[in-house]
Amino acid sequence: MPVILGIESSCDETSAAVCADGVMLSNVIANQTIHEAYGGVVPELASRVHQQNIIPAVNQAILNAKVNKNDIDAIAFTRGPGLLGSLLVGVSFAKSFALALGKPLIEVNHMQAHVLAHFIDEPKPQFPFLCLTVSGGHTQIVLVKDYFDMEVIGQTNDDAAGEALDKTSKVLGLPYPGGPLIDKYARQGNRNAYQFPEPQIPGFDFSFSGLKTAIMYFIRDNVAINPNFTQEHIADICASVEYRVVTILLNKLKKAAIAYGIKDIALAGGVSANTGLRQGIQELAAQQGWNAFIPRFEYCTDNAAMIAIAGYHKYLQGDFVGQDVAPLARMPF
Incomplete structure (x- = not known):
């Protein structure tokens, strides 16, 4: 029963989710209100807020899922496409967390994950x-x-x-x-x-x-x-x-x-x-x-549940990446 931690940080939502054997146990989304004053997402501000949100979001997702961090079998993360600074925060955290736990890494294409959000719930x-x-x-x-x-x-x-x-x-x-x-x-x-x-x-x-x-x-x-x-x-x-x-x-x-x-x-x-x-x-x-x-509303906007379910199916195929992986602002579909 593989347990997958998913991390999403492609734009202005910092999100973490945990799924076990394809069943979603948690999905935490931290929104960024700082951009409201500017009428749109400011990339530099987005990456800074991701740095503030990512540890609390991951911690809350693990707590909500009622699992121990050592129970996690792999860490899936959004590699791209997206804002490079925002992606860098998520990728860097995923790599560090995987290295600390001795767990494999799974890269996920953000756009493919949106499609795979349909496999979170029935029908x-x-x-x-x-x-x-x-x-x-x-x-x-x-x-x-x-x-x-x-x-x-x-x-x-x-x-x-x-x-x-x-x-x-x-x-x-x-x-x-x-x-x-x-x-x-x-x-x-x-x-x-x-x-x-x-x-x-x-x-x-x-x-x-x-x-x-x-x-x-x-x-x-x-x-x-x-x-x-x-x-x-x-x-x-x-x-x-x-x-x-x-x-x-x-x-x-x-x-x-x-x-x-x-x-x-x-x-x-x-x-x-x-x-x-x-x-x-x-x-x-x-x-x-x-x-x-x-999909349900919470799986329509950017969220880590879709990253976790994509990671789950990649885990079953043994599709992992190494610590040399880098974010891609433009990632082929």
């Missing part, structure tokens, strides 16, 4: 399945043939879907992080109030830069006419923007699923916490007679 998708992975920095459709046999069949050519939502929140003057607030306002608005363009990109790829520009010009032009436009119509704006982002994502996912003849579709990444997207993929699956899989 689990059946191979092969398609996973729509959506975050602030990535938008991908992944063909998942096995735990570590994955192929990106569609991805953004420019900006990620999360960036379109972040840009909208900034233009609307919403505090950071704006994603949850857009979600909140969208629930109160009319998604058909305003029409935003859907990019016509061939294949399964995405583009969100044009949508970002269209949103910015739309708000600029209407504020020029009515300075209170955003305050008076914020719910409808958020609902309309969210609806367009969701339709762009799901139209491509539907196209890919039909092309590959796949009936198990999944959602992962930080933006998968969005209510409209979660409802949309469930409605799509119901319409097509497919099966939809969405």
Whole structure:
């Protein structure tokens, strides 16, 4: 019964989790509020706060799991992709802790871990399945043939879907992080109030830069006419923007699923916490007679549970790395 400690520090969440034989025993996430004053993540500050949080987070994860540190069989960590300074804190701690305990190290690709978050709880998708992975920095459709046999069949050519939502929140003057607030306002608005363009990109790829520009010009032009436009119509704006982002994502996912003849579709990444997207993929699956899989909210945003479950499956394959491993800001999928 292998016990795996997972460590995640790719951006601004410091997280540690423990799983035993694939069963999650704990998942501790320390968020960083310091970035709110700057309207986005400041890399240097993020790495400094990781240094403060990582030991308490790991200690709490071990305590919550009710295991002894000597019971740990391997330490899994996010090697990349992510902010280099943030990754360096997690990688350095993992290497030191593994060396002190005499335990092996397991490197994990952050984006693969988002996909494997579907194997933490029941029900689990059946191979092969398609996973729509959506975050602030990535938008991908992944063909998942096995735990570590994955192929990106569609991805953004420019900006990620999360960036379109972040840009909208900034233009609307919403505090950071704006994603949850857009979600909140969208629930109160009319998604058909305003029409935003859907990019016509061939294949399964995405583009969100044009949508970002269209949103910015739309708000600029209407504020020029009515300075209170955003305050008076914020719910409808958020609902309309969210609806367009969701339709762009799901139209491509539907196209890919039909092309590959796949009936198990999944959602992962930080933006998968969005209510409209979660409802949309469930409605799509119901319409097509497919099966939809969405992780619990705590496994959607960056977390160490997904690192631990990825580490568990790598442990079963004997896939370890040495003490010479270094973080990678850009890590091939």
